[in-house]
Amino acid sequence: MEYFLELLLGGLTRGSIYALIALGYTMVYGIIELINFAHGEIYMIGAFTGLIVAGLLTMLGFPGASILAIALICAVIWSAAYGYTIEKVAYKPLRGAPRLSPLISAIGMSIFLQNYVMLSQTSDFLPFPELIPEFGFLKEYNSVMSSSELVIVAATILSCIGLTLFIKFTKLGKAMRATAQNRKMAMLVGINVNMVISATFIIGSSLAAVGGVLIACHVGQINYYIGFIAGIKAFTAAVLGGIGSIPGAMIGALVLGLTEAFATGYVSSDYEDVFAFSLLVLILIFRPAGIMGKEKTQKV
Amino acid sequence: MNNPVLNVKAVCKDFGGVRALDEAELSVNDKEIVALIGPNGAGKTTFFNCITGIYTPTSGDVLIDPAAKGQAVRINGKKPNVVTELGMARTFQNIRLFPSMTALENVMIGTHCRTKASVWGAITRNKATREEEQAVIKRSYELLQLVGLDEFVNELAENIPYGKQRRLEIARALATDPFLLLLDEPAAGMNPQETKELEALICQIRDQFGISIMLIEHDMKMVMSMSDRIYVLDYGRMIATGTPQEIADNPAVIKAYLGEDDDA
Amino acid sequence: MSNLTQETSQQSFISFFLTAGCDSVAHAVKKSFIVAIWFVFLTFPIMVIQVNTIEKTVVWHWNKIGYVAIAVFFGSFLWRWLLARKELKKDESTEETRIEGLLTRIQSHPLLKLASLGVLALAAILYPQVFDLYQTNIMVSCLVYIVLGLGLNIVVGLAGLLDLGYVAFYAVGAYAYALSNMHWGIGFWFALPLGAVLGTLLGLLLGFPVLRLRGDYLAIVTLGFGEIIRLVLENWGDITMGPSGISNIARPGFFGMKMSIMDSTIYMYYIMIGLVIFTIFCVNRLQNSRIGRAWLALREDEIACQAMGIDKMKTKLLAFALGATWAGMAGVIFAAKTTFINPASFTFWESAMILSIVVIGGMGSIRGVIAGAVILILVPEYLRNFAEFRMLLFGAIMVLVMVFRPQGLISAKRKIYKYEASNTASAANE
Ligand SMILES: Nc1ncnc2c1ncn2[C@@H]1O[C@H](COP(=O)(O)OP(=O)(O)OP(=O)(O)O)[C@@H](O)[C@H]1O
Ligand SMILES: [Mg+2]
Numbered sequence: 001m002e003y004f005l006e007l008l009l010g011g012l013t014r015g016s017i018y019a020l021i022a023l024g025y026t027m028v029y030g031i032i033e034l035i036n037f038a039h040g041e042i043y044m045i046g047a048f049t050g051l052i053v054a055g056l057l058t059m060l061g062f063p064g065a066s067i068l069a070i071a072l073i074c075a076v077i078w079s080a081a082y083g084y085t086i087e088k089v090a091y092k093p094l095r096g097a098p099r100l101s102p103l104i105s106a107i108g109m110s111i112f113l114q115n116y117v118m119l120s121q122t123s124d125f126l127p128f129p130e131l132i133p134e135f136g137f138l139k140e141y142n143s144v145m146s147s148s149e150l151v152i153v154a155a156t157i158l159s160c161i162g163l164t165l166f167i168k169f170t171k172l173g174k175a176m177r178a179t180a181q182n183r184k185m186a187m188l189v190g191i192n193v194n195m196v197i198s199a200t201f202i203i204g205s206s207l208a209a210v211g212g213v214l215i216a217c218h219v220g221q222i223n224y225y226i227g228f229i230a231g232i233k234a235f236t237a238a239v240l241g242g243i244g245s246i247p248g249a250m251i252g253a254l255v256l257g258l259t260e261a262f263a264t265g266y267v268s269s270d271y272e273d274v275f276a277f278s279l280l281v282l283i284l285i286f287r288p289a290g291i292m293g294k295e296k297t298q299k300v
Numbered sequence: 301m302n303n304p305v306l307n308v309k310a311v312c313k314d315f316g317g318v319r320a321l322d323e324a325e326l327s328v329n330d331k332e333i334v335a336l337i338g339p340n341g342a343g344k345t346t347f348f349n350c351i352t353g354i355y356t357p358t359s360g361d362v363l364i365d366p367a368a369k370g371q372a373v374r375i376n377g378k379k380p381n382v383v384t385e386l387g388m389a390r391t392f393q394n395i396r397l398f399p400s401m402t403a404l405e406n407v408m409i410g411t412h413c414r415t416k417a418s419v420w421g422a423i424t425r426n427k428a429t430r431e432e433e434q435a436v437i438k439r440s441y442e443l444l445q446l447v448g449l450d451e452f453v454n455e456l457a458e459n460i461p462y463g464k465q466r467r468l469e470i471a472r473a474l475a476t477d478p479f480l481l482l483l484d485e486p487a488a489g490m491n492p493q494e495t496k497e498l499e500a501l502i503c504q505i506r507d508q509f510g511i512s513i514m515l516i517e518h519d520m521k522m523v524m525s526m527s528d529r530i531y532v533l534d535y536g537r538m539i540a541t542g543t544p545q546e547i548a549d550n551p552a553v554i555k556a557y558l559g560e561d562d563d564a
Numbered sequence: 565m566s567n568l569t570q571e572t573s574q575q576s577f578i579s580f581f582l583t584a585g586c587d588s589v590a591h592a593v594k595k596s597f598i599v600a601i602w603f604v605f606l607t608f609p610i611m612v613i614q615v616n617t618i619e620k621t622v623v624w625h626w627n628k629i630g631y632v633a634i635a636v637f638f639g640s641f642l643w644r645w646l647l648a649r650k651e652l653k654k655d656e657s658t659e660e661t662r663i664e665g666l667l668t669r670i671q672s673h674p675l676l677k678l679a680s681l682g683v684l685a686l687a688a689i690l691y692p693q694v695f696d697l698y699q700t701n702i703m704v705s706c707l708v709y710i711v712l713g714l715g716l717n718i719v720v721g722l723a724g725l726l727d728l729g730y731v732a733f734y735a736v737g738a739y740a741y742a743l744s745n746m747h748w749g750i751g752f753w754f755a756l757p758l759g760a761v762l763g764t765l766l767g768l769l770l771g772f773p774v775l776r777l778r779g780d781y782l783a784i785v786t787l788g789f790g791e792i793i794r795l796v797l798e799n800w801g802d803i804t805m806g807p808s809g810i811s812n813i814a815r816p817g818f819f820g821m822k823m824s825i826m827d828s829t830i831y832m833y834y835i836m837i838g839l840v841i842f843t844i845f846c847v848n849r850l851q852n853s854r855i856g857r858a859w860l861a862l863r864e865d866e867i868a869c870q871a872m873g874i875d876k877m878k879t880k881l882l883a884f885a886l887g888a889t890w891a892g893m894a895g896v897i898f899a900a901k902t903t904f905i906n907p908a909s910f911t912f913w914e915s916a917m918i919l920s921i922v923v924i925g926g927m928g929s930i931r932g933v934i935a936g937a938v939i940l941i942l943v944p945e946y947l948r949n950f951a952e953f954r955m956l957l958f959g960a961i962m963v964l965v966m967v968f969r970p971q972g973l974i975s976a977k978r979k980i981y982k983y984e985a986s987n988t989a990s991a992a993n994e
Contacts, residue, residue, distance in 0.1 A: 035780045048610055055615030056622065074609070081606050093647060093967045099779050100726055101966045104923055107728070108962025111916055115956035120611045127617050228912070232791070235784060270799040277788040277795075284785050285773045352871060384873035396868035398861045404981050409861045413873030415854055419882065422853030423846050433854070437981055454980055476873050 007265040008258070013149045013218065015257025016156035020211030021234030022241070022249040023163065024083075024204025030180040030244035031200050032095075037106035038086055039208060040231020041113035044224060046079040046209025047128075047216040048117055054129050068131040068217070075209040082113075083205025084198055092194075110228075118224040125223045128216040148218040155214055159207055160250055167246065172199055180244065229273065233260075236280040242290030251291055303370045304329050305512050306351070306388070306480055311360030311376070313343070313350050313536075320346045322536040323360070328480060330368040333506060334514045335523045337547075338533035339557060344516045345393055347533065348482055352390050353380040364388065366479040385413045389478035391469040393485045393516070399458035403449055403468055406457050407440035410475025443471040446508075447501060463490045467501070474505065481505065483515040487522055495519055499526050524548065532556065582641065584648035592641065600637040607632050646968050664974055667931065688837050692830040700829050704901055706941040707836035708894055713921040713933040714843045715890025720919065721928035721976070722851055723883035724863030725775070726783040728915050729790025732770075733763045733888040735797060735910035737895020742810040742905050743803070752816035755896050763892020767885035775880045790915055797907040809906025813899050832901055839897070843890060844930055850886070851928070852979040859883055860978075913955065920958045924965050926972025935973050 021043050028036045054071040062070075090109045094102040135147040167173035179186040179196045187193050215230075216222045233256065241252025256276060263275040283290065304327035313321040320343045328334045336344050349355040351362045356377050363372040366387045375383055389410075398406055415436060421429035444450050447467040452460050460468060466486055473481055486502070487495045499522050506513050517523050523530060524544040532540040532547060534556040540547060547553055579589075586592040611632065614623040670676045692700045712734065719727045737759035744750040744758070774785045797804045804810075815828045816835060823831065850856050858879045861869045870876050899905050917940070925936020944954040965972060 033780075035784065045610065051617070052609045052613050052615055055617045056613065058617070059615075059620055059622065078606070078609060081602075085602070085606060090963045090967070097966075097970065100724060101970055103726060103780055103783060104919075105963045105966040107916065107919070108923075108959045108966065110959070111920075111955055112959030112963065115953075115959060117610060119952065119956060120607075121614060129617050232784070232787065236788075239781075239784075271795065274792055274795045274799075277792045280788045281774070281785055281792070284777055284781050288777060288781060354867065354871065379875075380867075380870040381873050381875050384871060389873075390871055392868065392871075396865050396871075398864040398868065400864060401857075401860060402980070405857060405860075408981070409857060409869070409874070410872050412854060412858055417854045419850070419855060419886065422855055423849050425849060429853075436854075472872060 003265070007261045009145050009149055010265075011258035011261030012254070013152050013257070014260060015237075015254040016152050017211045017215045017230070017253075018234045018237040018257055019156055019250045019253035020159060020207045020214075021230060022237040022253045023160075023246065024208050025235050025238040026241070026243055026246060026249040027176075027200050027204045029238070030246075031176065031183075031197055032091070032102075033099075034091060034102050034106065035235065036086075036091075036201075036204075037103070037231070038090070038109040038113055039083075039204065040227035040229075040234070041110050041117075042079050042083050042086075042205045042227070043208040043212040043230055043234075044222070044227030045082050045113065045117065046075040046205075046212030047222045047226065048121060048212075048224075049078045049209070050075040050213035050216060051126060051128055051222060054131055058129050064131060064133050067129075068213075071131065072210060072213050075213045076206045079205040079209030079212070080202040083201040083208075087198060087201045092197075110231075114224050114228065121224065123224065125221045127221050128219070130220070131217050146218075148214070152214045152218060155210060159210060163203070163207070164246065166203075172196070176200060232280070233273075233276045236276055236283075239280065239288075239290055240283050242292035245290070245292040248290055248292030255291075303365055303368045303372075305365055305368050306514070307361075307363040307365070307372060308347075308351060309361040309363070311347070311350055311357045311362065313346055313355060314358045320536050321350060321357070324533065324536065324538050326531050326538065326541075328512050328514050330512060331506060331510055332512050332528045333502070333526055334512070335527035335530045336514060336516045336533060337518070337520075337523055337530060342533040343536040344533055345484055346536075348390060348484055348516065350376070351383075352388060352482065353378050353383040364480075381413065384476050384478075387477070387479040388482060389473035389476040389480075390482035391466070391473055391484055391486060393488070395462075395465050395469060397457040397465055397468060397472070400456055402454050402456055403444060403452045403460060404437070404440050404454060406468060407443050407471050407475050408436055410443075410472040411436045411439065411477075414475075414477050440471075440475060443474055444468075446474075446505075447471045448497075463494050466490070467498070470501070470505075474509070478511060480512045480514065483513065483517075485516050485518065487517060487519045495522055498522075502526065580648070581645045584641075585644040592644070595644075596637050596640040599640040600633045603636040604629055604633050650968055664977075667974070668977070692833050697826050697829055700833050702942065702945050704829065704833050704836050705945075706937055707833070707840050708898055708901070709918065709921060709937040709941050710840050710934055711836075711843050711890055711894045711897075712918045713925065713937045714840075714847050714930065715887045715894065716918050717887075717922050717928065717930070717933050718847060718850065718890070719883050719887035720922050721926075721933070722856060722863075723859040723880060724779070725880060725883060726779060727786045727884070727887065728783050728912070728919065729786035729788070729793070730887065730891055730918055731910045731912070731915040732786075732790040732793040733766055733891035734895040734898070734914070735793055735907075736762055736766050737892035738899040738905045738909070739797065739804060739810075739895075740892070741896040741899045742813050745814050745899075746810060746812075749814075752814065752896070752900050755900075756893055759892040759896035760889045761892070763888040763890070763895070764885045766892075767888025768881060771881045771884035771888075772877075775877060775884060787912065787915075790910075790912060794907050794910050797910070804907075807907060809904060809908075811904040813903045813905070815903060816900050832897075836897065839893065844934075847930055851930075855879070855882060916955075917958070920962050924958075924961055924972060926974045926976060928976035929972060929974050932972045932974035932976065939973075 021039065024039050024042070025036060028034060028039070050071040053074040054067050057067045057070060086109055090105045091102050094105055132148040132151050135150070167176060175186070175191045175196050176199065178189070178191055179193055183193060234253065237253035237256045238249045239252070240255055241248025241250065256279065259279060260272065260275055264272045306328040308324060308326040310323045310325060311321055312319065312323055324347060326336070336347065338344050346355065350357045353375070360376070361374055362376040364375055364386060365372045373386070375386060398409065401409070415432050417429045417432055441450065441453065444453060447470055449464055449468055449471065452464065457465065457468060470483065470486065483502070487498055490498060502513060502515070503526060505511070527544055529541065530544055530547045531538055532553050539556055540550045540553050542550070582589050583592050586595055608629070611628045612625050614625070670680050691703060716727065716730050719725050719730070740759050740762050741752070741755040744755060770789055774782060777785060798807050815823070816831060858869070858874050861872070862874065862876065862879055866876060921936040921940050922933055924940065925934070926932025940958065944951050
């Protein structure tokens with residue numbers, strides 16, 4: 001039973017991280033119908049920025065909790081800046097190009113960013129400082145749930161609620177929904193579509209950065225490659241939930257996280273990634289619209 | 301002789317909650333020119349999509365009988381390419397040529413389902429393949445001549461004037477060797493002179509190839525002068541059918557087109 | 565007089581270059597300045613600060629700020645100029661570059677064509693005689709990549725299906741030979757067709773379920789498949805020997821003769837030349853055939869294609885399986901060439917590399933893919949100290965190519981179908 005609980009919580013934690021990344025995929029896809037291949041790299045850059053800032057502050061002797069907060073803020077700022085810039089450089093000039101072009105551009109961007117971080121920093125694993133303090137009240141349950149897991153799940157829930165409220169009630173959120181439904185129409189009614197797209201990239205990237213810093217705290221080490229696998233898995237989550245749908249991404253991420261946790265816990269840990277990829281392949285083949293998505297008929 | 305080549309029975313098509321086609325019935329006889337008219341958004345294009353396999357009808361039957369001998373085959377639910385192979389070819393309302401292929405290549409694509417060169421044939425380029433290729437080029441060229449586009453043989457489709465692109469689509473559809481040609485607003489965007497020429501071309505195609513033609517068209521003058529029979533679609537329903545004269549006199553049709561007055 | 569016009573045209577070029585996309589030079593400088601500052605900010609933490617959290621040391625690379633600022637400042641002029649030029653040249657996209665023009669001229673002149681082919685053939689034959697083992701080996705790798713690139717080109721370039729798991733078929737070919745050689749002593753010449761057949765079969769098997777998907781989903785699913793295959797190779801130790809791989813794979817035999825490494829490398833080289841020629845021959849004929857036309861049409865408009873009677877699935881499957889066939893063969897050759905394989909040779913990077921060859925070289929263009937392979941494989945080999953920047957540059961170039969020159973280095977050239985004049989005349993007389 002305890003093992004089951006441990007797996008359940010592990011799955012929730014994983015799922016939370018996937019959700020934070022998957023939201024970016026799903027939002028971008030909803031608006032410009034592009035799989036932003038470089039999104040996993042944004043997450044990785046968030047983790048690296050967090051590591052650099054946290055490392056500096058630790059050496060300067062800042063207290064633990066404030067380091068986490070500052071590191072998170074910096075990670076969000078820089079990841080958002082990268083997301084914004086990537087869109088301007090690699091995707092915006094390709095609006096209206098054949099569908100394959102921005103996708104290839106995205107793959108190129110992903111390759112570039114991975115190598116950029118590897119060359120600027122290192123190709124080895126870097127230890128990530130422990131920023132999340134051990135909570136006293138969790139001591140008794142330590143075997144099933146660590147404080148970093150609690151922080152991750154809580155942060156994800158907060159981010160998701162915040163995002164949902166933002167999309168629902170703010171003007172920009174409404175503009176986003178309108179653009180996602182029909183870009184031409186949105187433009188006609190005076191929505192600044194370029195700004196909406198930029199905002200989408202910025203928000204998606206910020207969420208990924210939060211995910212990057214938190215998971216780095218939890219796992220304790222990062223390297224330039226973490227974005228690739230996490231990116232594909234988060235994409236799987238987004239597709240599983242129905243790409244383009246925000247609640248779908250959250251549900252898909254949870255399903256994926258739990259599936260992975262239980263499959264590795266009860267079946268075999270060697271094939272950890274195989275489960276996720278197989279799930280991806282199976283969904284795409286049997287239900288490409290995902291759990292929450294709707295089948296669209298192309299108008300002829 | 302009086303077996304229809306196309307017989308559509310009670311076809312319905314729903315998009316979500318919207319019923320775009322509601323028990324539509326229609327038949328086309330051998331070597332007949334049939335027009336399908338109706339106000340914008342009536343469901344005419346949807347009707348074409350349903351009978352050519354692009355959409356699957358929600359209910360109802362689409363039956364074809366290429367030889368008009370009373371041996372009808374049910375085709376709803378079949379893929380578009382199968383439908384084309386069975387002998388129904390179409391053009392599109394919003395022209396769908398292959399923009400970066402030449403006019404000739406566009407027509408050559410139409411012959412695809414009537415030819416059979418395989419990978420092996422393509423690599424070895426054996427006698428059968430070479431002969432087939434020659435025949436395809438010849439036939440495609442002749443079709444281009446028929447529609448008056450021979451001067452554009454090696455021009456990319458996207459560089460051909462708009463009105464002529466519609467003619468190219470007709471040539472491409474003819475290359476599939478159909479028994480029934482479906483034209484979706486072939487005269488859209490054409491001036492009266494071009495429309496007249498198109499009308500002559502359509503009649504010529506019917507006589508020369510001995511095939512049936514069904515067209516969606518908004519140009520009433522053209523429809524009235526060339527069709528043998530007319531169907532009128534309104535809100536997904538066939539509200540009238542008959543000869544041009546009967547349709548012109550039908551109060552329901554007049555109401556459908558000028559409906560707003562009566563409703564008010 | 566002519567001097568003067570030249571001068572003014574030069575002047576206008578410079579001013580166009582400087583002010584592209586801006587109102588004035590001052591505006592342009594200001595813009596570039598802002599962009600440079602932005603990029604300095606952007607790259608600051610990752611490029612400038614290196615912290616070591618264990619030893620608690622920080623290394624600051626302040627000089628990198630300068631490099632970034634200068635590079636971005638000047639680069640942004642270039643960027644705007646290229647964008648503006650692309651806008652201007654939109655209508656003349658079919659215009660050939662100088663190199664393409666030269667190639668066309670050579671090809672259209674029978675004597676020149678023969679001569680250049682002769683020179684190429686001679687160079688290919690003499691290459692291993694002139695250069696040493698090391699160079700020959702590199703050339704063999706390059707030739708393997710040409711074959712892989714041409715194979716993937718069928719899938720991506722001709723049929724427009726983005727396959728990010730191409731390396732899976734390559735791996736299957738390599739493991740098929742390695743394992744069958746280890747267990748049953750099956751030789752290279754038998755394994756080569758075997759690899760091809762296995763590649764085709766796997767291509768059909770994988771393609772069948774996934775090819776129904778839309779373009780971008782297809783990319784991800786194939787990526788997933790590629791990773792699954794690699795992970796299985798890594799973890800299924802009983803069969804595949806796991807991460808440590810399989811060594812002592814037999815090199816190709818020549819009627820049972822024993823060969824030195826030098827000789828067998830040269831032998832390998834000639835085998836590869838043969839395979840490259842065979843591949844070029846097949847791909848060229850395929851793309852100008854009924855099937856090739858259907859691929860092209862499918863890439864342009866799937867719905868119109870189906871409405872014209874083309875079986876979408878079958879046509880796509882054909883491309884996918886044919887691409888896989890060549891990957892399977894290349895895999896066998898790779899195993900025979902290196903005599904050692906492990907799953908690390910078949911990562912996503914390998915797929916990405918082959919894809920960049922195709923994209924940068926020119927999708928759908930045989931000459932382009934060859935040029936792509938030569939540039940992307942040979943250049944980094946010879947510029948050793950730049951080798952670590954290889955993938956960085958490939959990524960950047962992929963983006964730049966997509967933005968500024970989507971047709972690649974050498975754009976695809978299609979056959980022009982001619983209708984014989986005599987027939988035309990007689991038809992016109994009717
Ligand atoms: N794929 C689709 N999804 C949802 N609704 C659709 C789809 N295709 C058509 N419709 C709807 O079905 C109705 C009929 O459309 P259709 O295109 O068949 O009209 P039409 O008679 O061809 O009009 P027009 O003369 O303007 O071409 C319209 O209300 C249209 O919005
Ligand atoms: Mg219509």
